[in-house]
Amino acid sequence: MRIMTYAEALREALRNEMKRDPRVFLLGEDIGVFGGTFGVTKGLLEEFGEDRVRDTPISETAITGVAIGAAATGMRPVAELMFMDFVTVAMDQLVNQAAKMRYMFGGKITIPMVLRMPAGAGIQAAAQHSQSLEAWFTHVPGLKVVYPSTPKDALGLLISAIRDDNPVVFVEHKVLYSMKGEVPDTNEPIPLGVADVKREGEDVTIVATGLMVHKALKAAEELAKEGIEAEVIDPRTLFPLDKETIYSSLKKTHRIVIVTEEVKRGSWAGELAAMIAEEMFDYLDAQIVRVCALNTPIPFTTVLENVVIPNEVDIIKAVKSIV
């Protein structure tokens, strides 16, 4: 085992794939000389050169579109958006072009590209630098959506995302970049579409993503002191989704709380709740509960940001409301 931060694990995945496959290259704002705003690509310019680690102008449409064009014609680009919020600038290229080209062209083309983007609140970055927009992408057929919560998952999932022949939106949580964790000695891919049970328990299932996985685990420790054993599942990929793991947990616990940092209205959490209501209704002993961000933009000041974003207390409360 090695100890790595989430950012280092992502870098290790990039390095691994760039060494292995000359078609893999990186592009994005300040990823070269500066090493990335969150330091993920630090040192890669020196190691792989300007041709494969491309600093771009501030042009998210072009970053995304250039990646698509290169992917369609034999390269395997990994593009970085400095913040997930800036994907708004690139939505045509991602949603109308990358996601649909293969289908529109009758399956005659592949778009093997990854679009990395830091999501999430917690650093007082306010409304245009803190969003969790993953539901926008799970809503779009043609895109895969990955969201690791640990260094180990970040490493394995990014390797798989780069090797995938479809456009993959790779969501990273900015608060997690400095988080350390154990990583296997060899750089092995973790397949997309396989959830991970982060904690076992019989009384309630908690499905959480990104930073919320860690809040759910903390909540589970607190609940255990009161004799409530929560099973915490990180789906790791939001699409394709490992329903099997979630459903078999539900067959054991009969109760579920879904925790994400998204605005609740129109969230991926809502989609999961709907799937469970449709397909697992008979197994449920209580209503499905979602713990999400409030239906507001992310405010700047800490007191307000803290109330908008869910925490351990909210998760504990939600669990207790159905157990």
Next chain:
Amino acid sequence: MEISREVLLDMYTRMVKIRKFEERVAELFAQGKVLGFVHLYIGEEAVAVGVCENLKEEDYITSTHRGHGHLIAKGGDLKYMMAELFGKETGYCKGKGGSMHIADATKGILGANGIVGGGFPIAAGAALSAKMRGTDQVAVCFFGDGASNQATFHEALNIASIWKLPVVFVCENNLYGISMRQDRHQAIKDIADRAVGYGIPGVTVDGNDVLAVYEVAKEAINRARNGAGPTLVECKTYRYRGHFEGDPTVYRPKEEVEEWLAKDPILRLTRYILDNDIASEKELKDIEAKIIEEVEEAVKFAEESPYPKEEAAVEDVYTDIVEEVRVR
């Protein structure tokens, strides 16, 4: 053209105000009192001041992530600005916006912006509105060299040119977008050249010479006000500090920084004022002392102000709907 003593001293005052405010913000950020991302305007004061000196209170500006200078130049109140940076209830945005989103609609300040390139079409829209409402208001869009590579730059200049909108696009070319030196992010030297593509005038000016900026801006703003349409003004300048507070700035050569420090816009105006006997050293010192006092008052106001109440989180999303708050 002769620039009056009154205008010169007013510009001096505003430039020093920006400098002192920003220097204090840097300290407060280091102390952890100012939160979030902070991009300081130190070194670029002549641009905002030279331009805004020509604007009336009812004229509009759109600002950027590096917005404090624009706000102060357009008449923003230091107390409410500082309180916003502290995240306090009394701040311009009630603590919801922070440095990157300060706005004051009563002074035509349509907001700093966290999205690079976000302001171009908004400025054009404000200009369109002024035109449709039949006022003589003008809109000024401040933006950086890096922002000129966003699609919004091109789309807004084009629409403003065909509709002859009363808008002036003011580029603060400080040679870098974060770590990207201009010669790495675009193949031209003068961003003003891009005006050709839209059939509008493009002017490049020394952005550290407030008198030059003032003259060029005056002409562009008059053109806009008189119905002759938009102008692209490029001001060559330099930021003294890192891109954001905390940026180690490894990407800029020392000699380059020193070269620009020697071209300090406030020093240059000071020298001009003294050399031409427009004011005495003592008069300038008095102005500075007053400003320092005003900045300290703003800090005190910010420190003594309360943080917002949790319920405020769900207000202001809509005019008529208050979202559900969280009960903990």
